[in-house]
Amino acid sequence: MTRWKPVLIIGFLASFPLWLTSPYFLHILITTGIFTIAAMSLNLLLGFTGQLSLGHVAFFGIGAYASALLSLGFEVHVTEDVALGVAPKPVWLAMVFGTLAAGLCGFALGKIAFKVRGAYFVIVSISFAEVVRLVAVNWVELTQGPMALNNIPPLKLGTPDLLELSFLRKPAYFYLVLAIATACYVIIRRLVNSHAGRAMIALRENEPLAMSVGIDVTHYLVLATVISAAMAGAAGALYAHYVRIVDPDIFLFIYTVIMVIMVVTGGKGTLAGPIVGGIIFGLLPELLRALGIKPELQWIAFGVVMILVVFLLPQGIVPALDDRWKNRKRHPPHVKPSIHVGSGAPR
Amino acid sequence: MDQFLQHCLNALMLGGIYALLGIGLTLIFGIMRVVNFTHGELYAFGAYMMYALVMRLGIDFFLALAFAAILGVVLGAAIEFVLLRQLRSSDIDVTMLIMIGAWIALQNAEQLAWTGVAQSIASPFPADPITLGGLSVSWNRVFVFAVAILLIAATYFLVNHTKLGMAMRATFQDREAAALMGVRIERIHTTTFALGSGLAAAAGALLGPVFVVTPTMGDLAAAKAFAVVILGGMGNLVGATLGGFILAFAEEIGVGYISSGYRDAMGFLLIILILLVRPTGLFARKERIS
Numbered sequence: 001m002t003r004w005k006p007v008l009i010i011g012f013l014a015s016f017p018l019w020l021t022s023p024y025f026l027h028i029l030i031t032t033g034i035f036t037i038a039a040m041s042l043n044l045l046l047g048f049t050g051q052l053s054l055g056h057v058a059f060f061g062i063g064a065y066a067s068a069l070l071s072l073g074f075e076v077h078v079t080e081d082v083a084l085g086v087a088p089k090p091v092w093l094a095m096v097f098g099t100l101a102a103g104l105c106g107f108a109l110g111k112i113a114f115k116v117r118g119a120y121f122v123i124v125s126i127s128f129a130e131v132v133r134l135v136a137v138n139w140v141e142l143t144q145g146p147m148a149l150n151n152i153p154p155l156k157l158g159t160p161d162l163l164e165l166s167f168l169r170k171p172a173y174f175y176l177v178l179a180i181a182t183a184c185y186v187i188i189r190r191l192v193n194s195h196a197g198r199a200m201i202a203l204r205e206n207e208p209l210a211m212s213v214g215i216d217v218t219h220y221l222v223l224a225t226v227i228s229a230a231m232a233g234a235a236g237a238l239y240a241h242y243v244r245i246v247d248p249d250i251f252l253f254i255y256t257v258i259m260v261i262m263v264v265t266g267g268k269g270t271l272a273g274p275i276v277g278g279i280i281f282g283l284l285p286e287l288l289r290a291l292g293i294k295p296e297l298q299w300i301a302f303g304v305v306m307i308l309v310v311f312l313l314p315q316g317i318v319p320a321l322d323d324r325w326k327n328r329k330r331h332p333p334h335v336k337p338s339i340h341v342g343s344g345a346p347r
Numbered sequence: 348m349d350q351f352l353q354h355c356l357n358a359l360m361l362g363g364i365y366a367l368l369g370i371g372l373t374l375i376f377g378i379m380r381v382v383n384f385t386h387g388e389l390y391a392f393g394a395y396m397m398y399a400l401v402m403r404l405g406i407d408f409f410l411a412l413a414f415a416a417i418l419g420v421v422l423g424a425a426i427e428f429v430l431l432r433q434l435r436s437s438d439i440d441v442t443m444l445i446m447i448g449a450w451i452a453l454q455n456a457e458q459l460a461w462t463g464v465a466q467s468i469a470s471p472f473p474a475d476p477i478t479l480g481g482l483s484v485s486w487n488r489v490f491v492f493a494v495a496i497l498l499i500a501a502t503y504f505l506v507n508h509t510k511l512g513m514a515m516r517a518t519f520q521d522r523e524a525a526a527l528m529g530v531r532i533e534r535i536h537t538t539t540f541a542l543g544s545g546l547a548a549a550a551g552a553l554l555g556p557v558f559v560v561t562p563t564m565g566d567l568a569a570a571k572a573f574a575v576v577i578l579g580g581m582g583n584l585v586g587a588t589l590g591g592f593i594l595a596f597a598e599e600i601g602v603g604y605i606s607s608g609y610r611d612a613m614g615f616l617l618i619i620l621i622l623l624v625r626p627t628g629l630f631a632r633k634e635r636i637s
Contacts, residue, residue, distance in 0.1 A: 123573055127619050131616060134615075299454075303447075306451070310445050
């Protein structure tokens, strides 16, 4: 059963475009999927290494901008006379580049920011995202500033005369997002079950202890940040070529907050948590909007939900359900296995 | 030269407010170990209360200022009582998540209550600036500066020369020992948070009439406050005061000689730089970072 569960879930998700023909619903599913990828990537840092990184939206935005700029081509003046120009590249290459660019920024931030921990790290990560946002606003020559990058080309694979796969239509894009989300899930799963993943969890649980047994803490934190940033960058690139317009608002702190809410509600440090959280908080805004609830009220509700979840379900939904499920299966209610300390017969 | 002096004067005026925002935040962090993400919202709350009292209810400007600060104290005490009191033994990350939730909820409550339209507050000061040689500064800014310095001085007095202040300092140094000596820790926490919130609300009420009042005005204020606190070292009152002026000078010089678009980036760049080079802040005498 457990072996077939992922296949069943992906099969179920893949069937959506077959019976959900409304473009509106597909649009919601696509954006939900993109944000779920971002949430999964954040979970690697927040859940598995235990670092509250609140600048995650920077990687999402860098991925989006890098991919959009490369597919559009750009020219910047280094000095008055020297100009650096890049001709438009194919979209798939641009998306790969966007992913790599975000990963590279993750490397830089990781190297810099992990000199500090806790509240200090949180503030460095927020500052990083804000600096990137202000660069996107002010470097008009490159990013068009608040005028936004328009007419970003959609993804097309193959050549027009032989076999062309166009991802302009929503069902095709849905499958693309689903494929990349699955790939990210598999990568994270393999990572956390590997030697590196165990090192990450060890340093989350007790950093001094992890260091004392010879785990190079900074190395693994940077590794987690690079992978996490690259995935967020991939999500950003997917976003850029889907909505086909990117402006500096993509770097707003509120998007980081959404990702954090998704991860925390679903269950940080679990594989399924960010997916559950991503689906809930991807669909919830649309549901609330359909009910005619003002966006401000929706945001108030999000803030309150975040507070309530941290108070009432500190582990998140997935671990809570898991516990309940296991308890019902393995132990009859009210009988807990007793633990005897020390040797000899129980007194 | 005149231009440089003018920048310095502007920085001085701005620095007072930054310092005021910073000391509230640094007190809360130092004593409670809480990264207060609602600080900016208290600032916006103060500005909106000022707007409501002056423009809607027609209360005297100076009286309204006092009321706005007091309402900030009340809101701060309420946040402390409802949320933070339950989290005393919690991890700092948990508290941060809760405070972020509170921040989002408060900001959107403001948006809901007052709409997103920017509001302005009439001030009783003459519109003509004071000119001195080649320099000029508006009456309003001078008033803001004077009140900010007054509030900072009052906070210093409270912390350094009163019994309550002694209890606060004791809590800051060693919570358990202070509790054993009979300091009522719960009360100190509530007082500290209310005081810090009141200072933030006062800053908002002071600056509301200088600029315009919008629901998101708190975000930038919070960012500056964090920069100031990190410059000075978290929990360091003198550091936060000096940090406020340093940030203001850095911004003004940056605006004057580099580019005005990056004014707000200055604070963030300083945060990153300071934390890399000297994570305990510029003025720390002993290690506080864990």
